[in-house]
Amino acid sequence: MNFQLRKQKILAQLSMQGEVDTKALAQTLGISEITMRRDLNQLSDEGLLYRTHGGAIPVAEPEMPHRFVNKAASNQAAKDKICSKAAAQINDGDVIFMDCGSTVFRLCQFIKNKKIKVITNSMPVISELQNSRVSLNIIGGEYDADRQAMHGSIAIEHIRRYQAGKAFIGVDGLSAKGLFAHSEKEAAIALALAAQSTHTYLLCDAGKIDKPSYLQFAPLEMVYAIVTNADPAALKYCKKKGVKVINV
Structure with a gap:
């Protein structure tokens, strides 16, 4: 057959x-x-x-709108490898932030049995983790149906009340010039999560490397490490900027 x-x-x-x-x-x-x-x-x-x-x-x-599901489904094998490696950075007792990125969502399946606290604005993440060992802190704010997430000033205020050891975020593109997003509201959430975290991990598949998009919102140095399936040679500039690259 x-x-x-x-x-x-x-x-x-x-x-x-x-x-x-x-x-x-x-x-x-x-x-x-x-x-x-x-x-x-x-x-x-x-x-x-x-x-x-x-x-x-x-x-x-x-449970999820068409746009988010198809984005989460694309390049899924690579995303799972990235998230498996990212999950190894998380230990029982950790408090972590997770944004609403489709790659970050794939992290859920690898952390369900960890005794941790997750602070997130993502409804799919909440749905996936609600019956697991994970304790949830749900960020409030304006609901974005397309992204299935909370955004806005109330969401930012919520984030600023908490401190996490690690944040796991996604972007729409990155280069030596910095991190890029398709919208100001998602960029604002990423900036807030990074500001309240000791270490920020960027989960990024090879297709987003050297692909600037609509909005440059932060320097590359904002992140502690990039977890990616990209060729290390394509990310030589990260070392110069003090950013760790974790390859899968």
């Missing part, structure tokens, strides 16, 4: 059941689990499904 036929059967099964399990689906289609995981990762990269720890769910998951 070729990939295109498997693709049709996987998506049909997903549509009927609302979720699929990697092992069970591999048995149904008569292929190895390795092949099934590769197929699911490829469909995830195409934005056709959303990968979970043991299988997949539709990108039209009701």
